Amino acid sequence: MKFSIGGSLKLAFRPWVEGLENIPAEGPAILASNHLSFSDSFFLPAVLDRRVTFIAKAEYFTSPGVKGKLTAAFFKGVGQLPVDRSGARGAGEAAIKAGIDVLDGGGLFGIYPEGTRSPDGRLYRGKPGGLARVALASGAPVIPVAMIDTEKIQPPGKVVPKLMRPGIRIGKPLDFSRYHGMAGDRFILRSVTDEVMYEIMKLSGQEYVDIYATAAKRRIADAEKAEKAAEKAAEKAKAAAEKAERPAA
Structure with a gap:
């Protein structure tokens, strides 16, 4: 199903992509992306030959009726992983565990360090509790990714997307093995997160806001x-x- 959905998206929107050579042919890696639109989690997997797993609300997979079943099938098909987000701390721990499990299995794990979609197209401060902890616990390289113009295709509140070409820039892998065993140090977690956000900023060309x-x-x-x-x-x-x-x- 991933290939049928990805093929349809590529045919309809013709996304351009730079840096595909930075995605490893095999083995674990973390794709850390800016987040402009609900559709980001669909366009990135569409241009990759490998499956990439993102975290999604469990409600997307448990809604009743025919619509609920179709929604669940769609999210599973594009590589979304259901996580119960009830309770802030429990949600964070569940997402971290899910990411580590994906990487331990040799897969690609997608994450949005900002934690939510940008409200105005600018790049915001990354949250250190997710990305950095997963990276240091798994030892997997972090690959910065910039989504371009996806907020113009499907702005918040819009159901029907606008047909236009989005872009995707994929940066070179970042190695944080020098911080092995230091996941409990909040200054290290902040340093890792800020380094990744800086690379995303360079790729996306977005204005950075330090909040x-x-x-x-x-x-x-x-x-x-x-x-x-x-x-x-x-x-x-x-x-x-x-x-x-x-x-x-």
Whole structure:
């Protein structure tokens, strides 16, 4: 099913790709990518000859009915692995274990260090608890990946994608074996994560923002809420002023 889905995506969108030679023909490797769109997890596997496994919410695989079964089959076909994300800490540990299991089996494991999609197309600070821990625990090389223009194909909230060519740049593998046995050092985890994010930034050409994407989303949501409140207050004040200007009956 992976090949049929990948073939359809390549035929419809004709994604361009650079750096395919950096993907090993066999053996474990971590693909660390920026995250611009829901479709990132589909386009990257589509251009690779090897299967790459990403983490997905367990709900995608357990929804009832015909639609639920079709959704589950689709996600399995493109290499998504269900992980129960109930509880922040439990979700993180489950994702790390799943990634290590994939790599121990000699597979390719895909991960988004930002932890969530970028809210505005910029590159945000990577979270050290996932990528770095998986890399140091497994000893697998980390391959930086940049998705290009996928946010234009399927912006948040859009169901029907726009037909245009996305791009994928794949960087050279990064070796962190020098930090073997140091996964418990938070400064090492931060150093590994920042090195990977720097390489992703160079590949993608994105502006880098040194805060977490989740914090940026909260700021954007708060700003939108404040703007709506201000507009509502202005409308109320205008209505009151118009009422006061009307001549008494």
